[in-house]
Amino acid sequence: MIRLQGIEKSFGRHPMLKGIDLEIGTGEVVVILGPSGSGKTTLLRCLNFLEKPNAGRIRVGDYEVDCRTAGKKEIQQLRLRTAMVFQQYNLFRHKTALENVMEGLLVVRKLPKREAREQSVQLLEKVGLGGKLDAYPSQLSGGQQQRVGIARALALNPEVILFDEPTSALDPELVGEVLSVIRKIAKEGITMIVVTHEMGFAQDVANHVVFMDEGKVVEEGHPNRLFSSPKEERTRQFLKRITPDGVYSI
Amino acid sequence: MEQEFDFTYVLQFIPKILSTLGTTLTIVGGSLVLGLAAGLLAALPRLYKIPFLRRVSQVYVSFFRGTPILIQLFLLYYGLPELLKQADIDLSKTPVLVFVILTYGLHVSAYVSEMIRASVESVDRGQVEAAYSVGMNGVQAFTRIVLPQALAIAVPVFANLLLALLKDTSLAFTLGVMEMTGKASSLTTLTQHFVEAYLSLALIYLAVCLVLERLLRVLERRLLRHEARPVPAKSFESWRTKWLPFGLPQAFKLRSKGGDA
Numbered sequence: 001m002i003r004l005q006g007i008e009k010s011f012g013r014h015p016m017l018k019g020i021d022l023e024i025g026t027g028e029v030v031v032i033l034g035p036s037g038s039g040k041t042t043l044l045r046c047l048n049f050l051e052k053p054n055a056g057r058i059r060v061g062d063y064e065v066d067c068r069t070a071g072k073k074e075i076q077q078l079r080l081r082t083a084m085v086f087q088q089y090n091l092f093r094h095k096t097a098l099e100n101v102m103e104g105l106l107v108v109r110k111l112p113k114r115e116a117r118e119q120s121v122q123l124l125e126k127v128g129l130g131g132k133l134d135a136y137p138s139q140l141s142g143g144q145q146q147r148v149g150i151a152r153a154l155a156l157n158p159e160v161i162l163f164d165e166p167t168s169a170l171d172p173e174l175v176g177e178v179l180s181v182i183r184k185i186a187k188e189g190i191t192m193i194v195v196t197h198e199m200g201f202a203q204d205v206a207n208h209v210v211f212m213d214e215g216k217v218v219e220e221g222h223p224n225r226l227f228s229s230p231k232e233e234r235t236r237q238f239l240k241r242i243t244p245d246g247v248y249s250i
Numbered sequence: 251m252e253q254e255f256d257f258t259y260v261l262q263f264i265p266k267i268l269s270t271l272g273t274t275l276t277i278v279g280g281s282l283v284l285g286l287a288a289g290l291l292a293a294l295p296r297l298y299k300i301p302f303l304r305r306v307s308q309v310y311v312s313f314f315r316g317t318p319i320l321i322q323l324f325l326l327y328y329g330l331p332e333l334l335k336q337a338d339i340d341l342s343k344t345p346v347l348v349f350v351i352l353t354y355g356l357h358v359s360a361y362v363s364e365m366i367r368a369s370v371e372s373v374d375r376g377q378v379e380a381a382y383s384v385g386m387n388g389v390q391a392f393t394r395i396v397l398p399q400a401l402a403i404a405v406p407v408f409a410n411l412l413l414a415l416l417k418d419t420s421l422a423f424t425l426g427v428m429e430m431t432g433k434a435s436s437l438t439t440l441t442q443h444f445v446e447a448y449l450s451l452a453l454i455y456l457a458v459c460l461v462l463e464r465l466l467r468v469l470e471r472r473l474l475r476h477e478a479r480p481v482p483a484k485s486f487e488s489w490r491t492k493w494l495p496f497g498l499p500q501a502f503k504l505r506s507k508g509g510d511a
């Protein structure tokens with residue numbers, strides 16, 4: 001289970017998150033929607049302390065921290081329980097696909113090399129890259145890189161995987177392969193929080209949709225309900241703007 | 251009186267000058283070690299944005315990059331003993347070579363510090379974030395992710411720096427150090443064959459530079475093997491096969507190992 005309470009974050013004097021509360025059950029797939037600049041990325045990055053929140057509490061699984069007082073140890077504990085898939089993939093450039101997935105297992109989890117390798121190969125096969133183990137990121141397409149990114153996140157066996165617009169840097173024809181991998185792991189009951197503009201994906205994979213605007217959660221609920229009868233005017237306007245040409249379905 | 255040009259002198263001079271190659275390489279090696287260490291130290295306050303030290307490091311770097319190396323040599327050689335005399339430290343018996351290595355070391359460290367700063371800063375911020383996101387700590391992220399990538403970026407800069415250093419050591423003879431230039435200069439006084447002496451000297455510097463360039467290019471290809479299109483290692487290779495019929499010793503033949511693709 002993941003629980004956020006009163007998360008606040010400002011950049012300088014500009015408040016970006018103004019008290020976010022959110023509860024996410026184990027195995028849930030949450031999609032966060034919202035206009036550009038509404039704080040979606042910032043919220044995800046607060047969850048693993050790539051940005052340090054100014055206030056609030058974060059609970060991931062059995063671990064809870066007070067953001068104000070969290071030190072190195074607490075942050076490390078949070079990061080061990082979360083994994084992130086980045087918009088720009090951020091694969092380690094000097095490591096092969098296999099090494100990218102193994103890195104966390106070796107360095108952080110301290111697994112023996114053989115075991116780390118075995119697990120990593122399996123995960124790469126799962127995302128359809130069993131034939132690209134020794135390719136460097138620069139030799140892979142965007143879609144392939146992102147699937148390595150997903151395998152790297154899965155390897156850590158985290159409580160939750162955070163996806164920040166995992167397909168928005170991709171050429172349109174590569175979006176499908178990445179979404180279908182995410183769909184596949186969603187079905188396995190891995191908890192995930194996904195920031196995306198892919199409404200089709202939100203509609204049929206998410207069990208919970210959160211609409212954010214100006215650093216606040218405006219409305220949340222089951223996708224069927226939220227998409228068909230949004231309660232808030234801002235949600236309605238946003239959906240109207242994004243749906244006509246934003247629909248994507250596989 | 252200047253003598254007429256006679257190529258046999260070149261052949262005669264080369265081994266004589268080569269006998270002092272060791273001294274030149276000692277200066278290069280010594281100042282490189284010192285330069286790398288001091289350079290890293292000077293780069294840290296700027297990388298970590300430590301308020302006051304950062305300024306100090308900037309001034310230090312500006313001084314050694316902004317003044318001629320010859321003047322730095324004189325300042326350290328004549329000035330440092332004077333300064334330390336106040337503290338009752340006697341440097342009058344210290345070998346000249348120590349001052350020379352110290353000067354070149356500090357000089358190089360200024361460039362090394364800039365090189366380190368620039369190459370570390372040019373590693374994408376997302377790399378560190380990815381490292382953190384998988385649970386690495388700061389030290390792990392730096393040594394396992396940032397450093398290897400920064401090194402690869404730094405090699406071409408380092409190559410320039412090293413070649414410049416090698417050539418700069420020719421100024422050490424102004425303090426009477428018998429390195430290659432000093433040796434060549436003494437040969438001219440002895441024989442009056444100026445052109446032959448300096449031609450021999452030039453050929454030796456050139457040869458050493460070519461060897462170093464070659465080694466560094468191999469290193470660069472190695473460190474950049476993850477980039478889809480590695481830096482071309484061809485230019486010198488084709489030049490060599492075209493213009494140097496004898497080739498270089500086997501040791502420097504490029505072996506592009508399987509993994510370099």
Ligand SMILES: Nc1ncnc2c1ncn2[C@@H]1O[C@H](COP(=O)(O)OP(=O)(O)OP(=O)(O)O)[C@@H](O)[C@H]1O
Pocket residue numbers: 011012016034035036037038039040041042043
């Ligand atoms: N480190 C930072 N320092 C200052 N401002 C920042 C920083 N990071 C983000 N911002 C600001 O936060 C705002 C963007 O927030 P965020 O990236 O969370 O929005 P988003 O909802 O993810 O938007 P998008 O849909 O465009 O990705 C921008 O106005 C940006 O200038």
Ligand SMILES: [Mg+2]
Pocket residue numbers: 040041042164165
């Ligand atoms: Mg964003």
